Amino acid sequence: MTEDIKWWQKAVVYQVYPRSFQDANGDGIGDLQGIEQRLDYIEKLGADVIWLNPVYASPDKDNGYDISDYEDINAKFGTMVDFDRLLSKAHAKGIKILMDLVVNHTSDQHQWFIESRSSKDNDKRDFYIWRDPVAGHEPNNWGSFFSGPAWKYDERTGQYYLHLFVDEQPDLNWANPEVRQSVFDMMNFWVDKGIDGFRMDVISLISKPNGLPDGDVPAGGDYGNADKAVANGPHVHAYLQEMRQKVLNRADMMTVGEASGVDINNAIKYADKNASELNMVFQFEHMGLDNNPNSALGKWYDKKVSLLDLKENLSKWQNKLAGKAWNSLYWDNHDQPRAVSRYGDDRPEYRVVSAKMVATLLHFMQGTPYIYQGEEIGMTNAYNLERSDFDDIEIKNAFKYLVDKDHLIDDETMLSYVHAKGRDNARTPMQWDETKNAGFTTNTPWLKLNDNYQDINVKQALADEHSIFYYYQKLIQLRHEMPIITTxxxxxxxxxxxxxxxxxxxxxxxxxxxxxxxxxxxxxxxxxxxxxxxxxxxxxxxxxxxxxxxxxxxxxxx
The missing domain is CATH 2.60.40.1180 (Golgi alpha-mannosidase II)
Structure with a gap:
C-alpha cells in the first residue's frame, strides 16, 4: 500500500492568513515580503505546504475573498514580483505553495461584473445570476451566509443579482460554459507560474439548483437556508471533472475543496481515490456540533462541544472514507475560533497541556493535517475585542441583524458568543514576541491584537524546549517517518x-x-x-x- 501514497497524503499544511502574519513595510497590514521573512520559521516547524489565503487584487469587502482581478496581487500585500520571489524561495526550502481559489463569486468591481451590470444585453450579462423581481421583491427567499437577503436589486437594469455572501460578492453563473473556461484559463495562469495546488473556497456551492427554489426557513428566521438549497448542486461534479481535465491534470497538484453542506456520500464523490475531481474536502460537520439549539442563531453559541458527539463524528469520517477517499484534518482556520479555546482549555494553568492534547488527537488520524498560524504556539481567542473592534463582516452583520434589527439576542450575550465563535479570534495578528505590537508591525495593526501576546508568542515558544511549538514539530516529524500514521x-x-x-x-x-x-x-x-x-x-x-x-x-x- 505504501507505494501508492501521494506526497500530499504525508504532507502537513501550514495556513498563512497574509494580512495577519507579518508586516514588512510598516503599514499595519501583513504582506508577501513579511511571509518571505518568516519562511525559516515555517521550515523549522517542519510543514511541507503553505496555504495562502487570497492575495489577489480586491476591494477587501470580505478580506480578500471578493476578488477584482485574479491575475494581479492586492497592493496591500505587494506585487507579482514579491509573489514570484516568495514562491521561488519557498520551493528552494522544499515548501510547496497552495493558492486559495475563490470562484463561486467575484467582487462587484471585477471587470466581468462591471460589464455584466451595465445592461441586460451585455456579453457578460450571463456571467452572473440575474433574475426579475417576483411580486415586487427578491426572486426567492434565500438568506446570505452573512445575514440578510441573498439578492441585491440593481436600479439600472431592474433586476436582482444573487450574492450568497456580502452584497459586493456576486455569484458567478457556472452554468455558462464561457464562465467555466474563463476560470480554467485563470487557474492555468497560476499553474504555469509553478504553484503546487489550490484550496477551493465554497466549491460545493458553484452549481445552483434548477429553478432556484425557496429554502427552508429556520424557526425564528427571516430567510430560507441557502446552504441547504445550493450545496452539492446538480452539476458540481461535472464542473469539477471538467476542471480536472482542463487544469488539474497538467501538473502534480494538491487540491482541497471547502465543501459546505457535504456529507459522507458527497465527500466520496468529490475526493474519490480515482482522482477524477479533488484530493480531499474540508467538511464542516464537526464544526457544527457546538451550534446554537436556536437554529435562527446558527453558529452563535458559547457552549463546549460534547465529546461523545465529537467522537462519533470524527470516527464516522475516519471509517467511512477509509479506502475510498481522503480526509482533511483541521481544528481551526481563518473562519473558525482558536483550537485551544474551543476544544481545549485556554486558562493559563491548562493552555499548554490542553493545546498539546488537542493536537495529538488530530495528528494521529488518517488524513492531511492543517495547522493554522499561531495554533502551533497555542494562540487563544481574543476576549479583549469589543463590538467596536471587530473587522469581520460576518460579525458586524450578526450584530446588525440578530441584535439591532430582529432582537433575537441582547448585545452582551452576542458578544460572549462572538468571543467563543467569531472569525476575528483567528485573525488577530500573529504574536511573534513581547515587544510593541507583538513584533507584527511597527505601525498600528489593521486589527486589534490579542492582549495576551506578551505571554504567548513565538520568541517565548522557541526558547522553551517543552513548548507547544516543539510538540507540533515532533508530531510532524512522526507523520513523515511512520507510514502507519498515513495508512x-x-x-x-x-x-x-x-x-x-x-x-x-x-x-x-x-x-x-x-x-x-x-x-x-x-x-x-x-x-x-x-x-x-x-x-x-x-x-x-x-x-x-x-x-x-x-x-x-x-x-x-x-
Missing part, C-alpha cells in the same frame, strides 16, 4: 466514554494507541499496553500508566 486502520475505543478519547491505528503487525483526557480532572482508565510498547509522545514528562492527569495525552507504539 493504518482507525479503531475507536470506548465510544461511550464522555471524558477520554482513545483510539488505535492498526498497521501490518504494528499498532498505535492514542489516549486523550478531554477534562481538567484526574482520571483512571485501563488500556492493554504491552510491556514492550514505546511511548512515542506525551504532554507530561512521565507516564503514570492508568492514571490520567488533566488534559493528558500520550501515544504508544507496539
Amino acid at each position: 493504518g486502520e482507525y479503531q475507536l475505543l470506548d465510544a461511550e466514554d464522555d471524558q477520554v478519547y482513545a483510539y488505535r491505528r492498526l498497521g501490518d503487525g504494528e499498532q498505535l494507541l492514542i489516549i486523550n483526557n478531554f477534562t481538567n480532572q484526574k482520571l483512571t482508565r485501563h488500556f492493554d499496553v504491552p510491556s514492550q510498547a514505546t511511548m512515542l509522545i506525551g504532554n507530561y514528562d512521565d507516564d503514570q500508566g492508568d492514571r490520567l492527569r488533566p488534559y493528558e495525552s500520550k501515544v504508544y507504539y507496539f
Whole structure:
C-alpha cells in the first residue's frame, strides 16, 4: 500500500492568513515580503505546504475573498514580483505553495461584473445570476451566509443579482460554459507560474439548483437556508471533472475543496481515490456540533462541544472514507475560533497541556493535517475585542441583524458568543514576541491584537524546549517517518466514554494507541499496553500508566 501514497497524503499544511502574519513595510497590514521573512520559521516547524489565503487584487469587502482581478496581487500585500520571489524561495526550502481559489463569486468591481451590470444585453450579462423581481421583491427567499437577503436589486437594469455572501460578492453563473473556461484559463495562469495546488473556497456551492427554489426557513428566521438549497448542486461534479481535465491534470497538484453542506456520500464523490475531481474536502460537520439549539442563531453559541458527539463524528469520517477517499484534518482556520479555546482549555494553568492534547488527537488520524498560524504556539481567542473592534463582516452583520434589527439576542450575550465563535479570534495578528505590537508591525495593526501576546508568542515558544511549538514539530516529524500514521486502520475505543478519547491505528503487525483526557480532572482508565510498547509522545514528562492527569495525552507504539 505504501507505494501508492501521494506526497500530499504525508504532507502537513501550514495556513498563512497574509494580512495577519507579518508586516514588512510598516503599514499595519501583513504582506508577501513579511511571509518571505518568516519562511525559516515555517521550515523549522517542519510543514511541507503553505496555504495562502487570497492575495489577489480586491476591494477587501470580505478580506480578500471578493476578488477584482485574479491575475494581479492586492497592493496591500505587494506585487507579482514579491509573489514570484516568495514562491521561488519557498520551493528552494522544499515548501510547496497552495493558492486559495475563490470562484463561486467575484467582487462587484471585477471587470466581468462591471460589464455584466451595465445592461441586460451585455456579453457578460450571463456571467452572473440575474433574475426579475417576483411580486415586487427578491426572486426567492434565500438568506446570505452573512445575514440578510441573498439578492441585491440593481436600479439600472431592474433586476436582482444573487450574492450568497456580502452584497459586493456576486455569484458567478457556472452554468455558462464561457464562465467555466474563463476560470480554467485563470487557474492555468497560476499553474504555469509553478504553484503546487489550490484550496477551493465554497466549491460545493458553484452549481445552483434548477429553478432556484425557496429554502427552508429556520424557526425564528427571516430567510430560507441557502446552504441547504445550493450545496452539492446538480452539476458540481461535472464542473469539477471538467476542471480536472482542463487544469488539474497538467501538473502534480494538491487540491482541497471547502465543501459546505457535504456529507459522507458527497465527500466520496468529490475526493474519490480515482482522482477524477479533488484530493480531499474540508467538511464542516464537526464544526457544527457546538451550534446554537436556536437554529435562527446558527453558529452563535458559547457552549463546549460534547465529546461523545465529537467522537462519533470524527470516527464516522475516519471509517467511512477509509479506502475510498481522503480526509482533511483541521481544528481551526481563518473562519473558525482558536483550537485551544474551543476544544481545549485556554486558562493559563491548562493552555499548554490542553493545546498539546488537542493536537495529538488530530495528528494521529488518517488524513492531511492543517495547522493554522499561531495554533502551533497555542494562540487563544481574543476576549479583549469589543463590538467596536471587530473587522469581520460576518460579525458586524450578526450584530446588525440578530441584535439591532430582529432582537433575537441582547448585545452582551452576542458578544460572549462572538468571543467563543467569531472569525476575528483567528485573525488577530500573529504574536511573534513581547515587544510593541507583538513584533507584527511597527505601525498600528489593521486589527486589534490579542492582549495576551506578551505571554504567548513565538520568541517565548522557541526558547522553551517543552513548548507547544516543539510538540507540533515532533508530531510532524512522526507523520513523515511512520507510514502507519498515513495508512493504518482507525479503531475507536470506548465510544461511550464522555471524558477520554482513545483510539488505535492498526498497521501490518504494528499498532498505535492514542489516549486523550478531554477534562481538567484526574482520571483512571485501563488500556492493554504491552510491556514492550514505546511511548512515542506525551504532554507530561512521565507516564503514570492508568492514571490520567488533566488534559493528558500520550501515544504508544507496539
